[in-house]
Amino acid sequence: MSDSMPAKNATADAVGAPADAQPSGEPRSEAAVSPDAALSSHDTSGGVRGLLGRVVKVQSFQILLVLFAIFLIFAALAPDTFPTWANMRLVIQNVSILAVLGVGMTYVIITSGIDLSIGSVLVFSGVVAAKAMQASGGDGWGTAILGIVLSVICGILWGVLNGYLIAKAKVPPLIVTLGTLSGALGLAQVITDGVDIREVPSVLATNIGYGNIPGTTIPTISVIALVFVIVFGIILHKTKFGLYTYAVGSNEESARRVGVKVDKHLILIYALSGAMAGVAGILSLAQYSTTAIAGQSNTSLAVIAAVVIGGTSLFGGIGTIFGTVVGLFIPAILQNGFVITGVQPFWQQVAVGAVLVVAVYIDQRRRAAASRASGTGKRSLAHLFRRSA
Numbered sequence: 167m168s169d170s171m172p173a174k175n176a177t178a179d180a181v182g183a184p185a186d187a188q189p190s191g192e193p194r195s196e197a198a199v200s201p202d203a204a205l206s207s208h209d210t211s212g213g214v215r216g217l218l219g220r221v222v223k224v225q226s227f228q229i230l231l232v233l234f235a236i237f238l239i240f241a242a243l244a245p246d247t248f249p250t251w252a253n254m255r256l257v258i259q260n261v262s263i264l265a266v267l268g269v270g271m272t273y274v275i276i277t278s279g280i281d282l283s284i285g286s287v288l289v290f291s292g293v294v295a296a297k298a299m300q301a302s303g304g305d306g307w308g309t310a311i312l313g314i315v316l317s318v319i320c321g322i323l324w325g326v327l328n329g330y331l332i333a334k335a336k337v338p339p340l341i342v343t344l345g346t347l348s349g350a351l352g353l354a355q356v357i358t359d360g361v362d363i364r365e366v367p368s369v370l371a372t373n374i375g376y377g378n379i380p381g382t383t384i385p386t387i388s389v390i391a392l393v394f395v396i397v398f399g400i401i402l403h404k405t406k407f408g409l410y411t412y413a414v415g416s417n418e419e420s421a422r423r424v425g426v427k428v429d430k431h432l433i434l435i436y437a438l439s440g441a442m443a444g445v446a447g448i449l450s451l452a453q454y455s456t457t458a459i460a461g462q463s464n465t466s467l468a469v470i471a472a473v474v475i476g477g478t479s480l481f482g483g484i485g486t487i488f489g490t491v492v493g494l495f496i497p498a499i500l501q502n503g504f505v506i507t508g509v510q511p512f513w514q515q516v517a518v519g520a521v522l523v524v525a526v527y528i529d530q531r532r533r534a535a536a537s538r539a540s541g542t543g544k545r546s547l548a549h550l551f552r553r554s555a
Contacts, residue, residue, distance in 0.1 A: 225477040226489040232521075233496050240503030248506050255383060261498045262391040263453065266446045267469045268476075268490040269398045270325075270439030274339075275473055276402075277415040277435055278482025282343040283328060284443040285465030286350035291320040291447030292457050293354040296363040310367045313451070318444040324350055325440020329433030347466070354459055366455045375452035387449055394445070398438075399487035411435065415482030471518060472497065475525045481533055496521060 241249040267284050274281045295313035302309045324346060331342045377386040402408035410431055413421040422428045450458060476493025478485030501514040 226486055226492065229475070229477055229489055229492045229496075233492050233499065236496065236499050236503070240499065240507065243503070244506045248503060251383070253502065253506070255385065257495070257498050257502050258388050259385045259453075261494050262385065262388045263446050263449050264465070264469055264472065264494050265391040265491060266394050266442050266449065267465065268473055268494055269394050269487060270442035271469050271473050272476075272478055272485050272487055272490045273398075273402065273411055273435050274439050275415075275470070275478045275480060276411050276482060276485040277432060278418070278480075279332065279339040279432070279435070280343060280470070280480075281328065281436065281439045282340070282466050282470075283324065283346040283350060284439060284446075284469060285462040286347045286354070287321055287324045287440055287443035288447040288450060288465065289457065289459055289462050290324065290350040290354040291317040291444040292451045293357050293363065293459070294320045295448055296366065296451060296457050297357060299367055300363060300365045305367045305369070307367075307369055310370050313367070313370070314448050317448040317451075318441055321440040321442070321444020321447065322437050323440070324443070325437040326433060328440065329436030332436065333429035333432040351459075354457075358457065358459065360459065362457045362459055364456045366451050370448070370452040371455050374449065375455065387453060390449065394442070395487055395491060402487055407431075407434075412483055415484075417483075468497070469494075471522050474529075475518075475521055477525070477529075479529045479533070480526065481529070484529075 237249075247253060267288070271281060271284065295317035298316050299309050299313040302312060328339075328342050328346055331337045332339045374386050374390070378384055379386055379389055402411065410421070410426050413426060414428055414431055418428055450462075454461075472493040473485070473490050474480060474493070475496055476486070476489030476491070478489060497514060497518045500517050501511055503509075504511050504514050
């Protein structure tokens with residue numbers, strides 16, 4: 167059997183079919199587990215009209231239309247200030263760090279898991295990096311690279327701890343990451359005595375935090391985030407690792423039966439989420455020039471909300487990095503638009519909450535319809551409280 171066969175059979179199981187349902191070896195496509203991939207799998211003989219009809223049905227495209235509609239409304243209400251590049255540049259810069267966190271969270275939620283600890287891991291990684299750079303005493307790239315490496319390593323270690331407890335000890339992901347959320351934040355406060363560190367090498371702040379790509383006004387930090395989004399988007403949608411991720415999230419036991427090393431894969435996924443938190447920690451240090459220990463209390467929930475709004479299913483097996491990016495921009499545009507038009511920014515939380523509920527409702531309806539069609543039972547949010555669905 168070739169290396170690709172287990173993944174293909176796992177994909178078959180992911181939609182409720184037996185692992186050997188296609189003995190002829192005809193592979194099922196990613197469309198089976200990724201609705202957005204369905205577009206490419208369909209016959210295009212229906213012409214342009216049929217193609218447009220299928221594009222409209224793609225979930226990420228629908229979310230993009232919502233974002234576009236919100237943009238047009240605020241552009242009409244404040245045409246002189248809202249749709250300007252200076253304002254959009256600010257929005258893009260504000261979303262950049264969350265986009266890095268959203269990459270890891272998308273992978274985690276596709277496996278039907280959750281990671282509540284990323285905000286605290288971000289803080290802990292930033293604190294360790296800041297302490298090391300402070301002790302080194304330098305202000306150049308050598309000191310900055312030391313901090314970057316330590317921040318990413320700290321994030322990976324927390325991620326591996328999460329993954330090991332979830333995959334091997336079978337502790338529910340909600341409980342594990344709730345515990346590490348508290349543990350990472352507490353250790354960060356122990357290391358700093360609860361006082362923010364404000365000594366950050368100037369090369370980080372000037373070149374990454376506030377810097378632009380040479381010759382442009384494009385924020386460097388946003389380009390860095392874009393690189394992570396593109397690289398891990400390709401890995402998720404075009405590689406065996408990504409296919410295994412969808413398979414584990416769709417049906418963990420079926421994936422295990424056809425040869426996917428589920429435990430190892432889950433540890434890698436949570437290590438990835440931790441690594442992204444470590445990267446975000448150093449980016450946060452660069453942008454704010456402080457560890458901001460008390461400033462990340464809502465980060466995890468904001469990222470989870472954006473991932474779900476972007477179409478990634480809390481039930482696992484469905485999601486895209488593109489959808490996550492769009493999901494991050496919806497609350498950011500809402501907040502920015504409310505501020506510019508003079509509406510209390512608190513309404514942004516109300517609007518985001520409403521969009522989040524609608525997104526979960528639509529996902530649940532889609533899942534129920536798919537379950538009825540395949541004759542399998544529905545899954546519920548209760549799976550977050552146990553390891554195996």
